[in-house]
Amino acid sequence: MILILENLTTEDQIKHVLERVEKMGLQHHLSRGTFRTIVGIIGDESELNQSQLLSIPGVCQVVPVLPPYKLASLEAHPEPSVVDVSGVKIGGGSLGMIAGPCSVEEPERMDRIAASVCKAGANLYRGGAYKPRTSPYAFQGLGEDGLKILREVGDKYNMPIVTEITDPRNVELVTKYADMLQVGARNMQNFVLLTEVGKSERPVLLKRGMSATIIDLLMSAEYVLSQGNPNVVLCERGIKGFDAETRNLFDVAAVPVLKGLTHLPVIVDPSHATGKPALIPPCSLAGLAAGADGVHVEVHDCPEEAKSDGPQALLPAQYAELAEKMRGMAELLGKTISPLPA
Ligand code: PEP
Numbered sequence: 001m002i003l004i005l006e007n008l009t010t011e012d013q014i015k016h017v018l019e020r021v022e023k024m025g026l027q028h029h030l031s032r033g034t035f036r037t038i039v040g041i042i043g044d045e046s047e048l049n050q051s052q053l054l055s056i057p058g059v060c061q062v063v064p065v066l067p068p069y070k071l072a073s074l075e076a077h078p079e080p081s082v083v084d085v086s087g088v089k090i091g092g093g094s095l096g097m098i099a100g101p102c103s104v105e106e107p108e109r110m111d112r113i114a115a116s117v118c119k120a121g122a123n124l125y126r127g128g129a130y131k132p133r134t135s136p137y138a139f140q141g142l143g144e145d146g147l148k149i150l151r152e153v154g155d156k157y158n159m160p161i162v163t164e165i166t167d168p169r170n171v172e173l174v175t176k177y178a179d180m181l182q183v184g185a186r187n188m189q190n191f192v193l194l195t196e197v198g199k200s201e202r203p204v205l206l207k208r209g210m211s212a213t214i215i216d217l218l219m220s221a222e223y224v225l226s227q228g229n230p231n232v233v234l235c236e237r238g239i240k241g242f243d244a245e246t247r248n249l250f251d252v253a254a255v256p257v258l259k260g261l262t263h264l265p266v267i268v269d270p271s272h273a274t275g276k277p278a279l280i281p282p283c284s285l286a287g288l289a290a291g292a293d294g295v296h297v298e299v300h301d302c303p304e305e306a307k308s309d310g311p312q313a314l315l316p317a318q319y320a321e322l323a324e325k326m327r328g329m330a331e332l333l334g335k336t337i338s339p340l341p342a
Pocket residue numbers: 102128132183184185186207237269272
């Protein structure tokens with residue numbers, strides 16, 4: 001941490017700043033320039049309270065040297081992390097291909113969709129049993145019945161399953177069925193939920209909040225990591241934009257930005273980002289080209305009957321066509337689509 005002092009700081013003020021740093025149990029290094037005096041603080045930064053430092057008379061700027069998302073940062077872990085979801089690897093050159101309907105629906109439909117995405121090459125099956133809906137009157141998900149359906153179908157096709165968790169009280173229940181816990185955009189800053197999934201042993205798919213900055217996303221990941229769960233995959237799923245031509249604004253640059261800041265795998269979700277089937281293939285490929293470790297796509301065999309997000313669903317045949325293109329892109333990038341568990 002570096003403190004930059006105001007231009008006309010008095011000797012008494014400088015002395016007071018140094019005393020405060022010593023009281024915090026840390027060492028200091030004073031450097032007097034022609035125009036500016038700066039104080040370097042040496043020691044454990046976690047002991048420091050940035051706003052307290054900024055309140056010391058004479059201090060005009062506090063510059064942290066290390067990022068506040070310590071465990072998520074590249075400094076902490078220079079090699080890319082690989083997250084293993086019950087045998088399917090995401091990161092470090094292995095791509096996760098998550099596909100399935102928005103909501104878990106009736107068993108026969110879940111089976112048909114799973115058969116098609118599995119055949120196309122997806123390696124993780126998704127579906128929400130607990131749906132975070134804008135309206136309390138909209139379909140809220142099948143709950144535990146939905147978890148049972150998803151588990152059964154996942155087992156039949158040997159695909160690990162990903163499902164959303166919306167309530168910290170449900171962690172134990174959802175963990176009983178799911179291979180990976182999704183924390184959705186609306187809950188990215190539900191700190192109680194993040195803390196609870198951080199205590200679980202399941203990998204976490206953490207989606208970027210629709211108004212969250214990249215640093216906000218990393219700080220949310222830090223909540224999970226700080227509880228002892230190292231298996232976090234980040235997901236760019238679009239942020240609020242001003243143009244209604246797309247459901248959200250697909251921030252593809254967030255992928256390389258994140259790659260420059262964190263070792264955690266990053267995937268993209270062009271379904272929620274664009275909201276339009278026609279835009280999903282080009283944005284999936286753009287995400288991979290930008291360095292994503294996987295692609296998350298919603299697929300439904302009859303979008304007009306879908307319980308949620310029908311208008312953005314790809315049909316099974318469209319997904320198969322996209323998967324073929326993603327294989328080509330993976331090859332071009334020297335990456336492999338993670339095989340199904342042995
Ligand atoms: C979903 O995956 O169906 C979902 C609700 O996603 P998001 O949290 O990104 O809106």
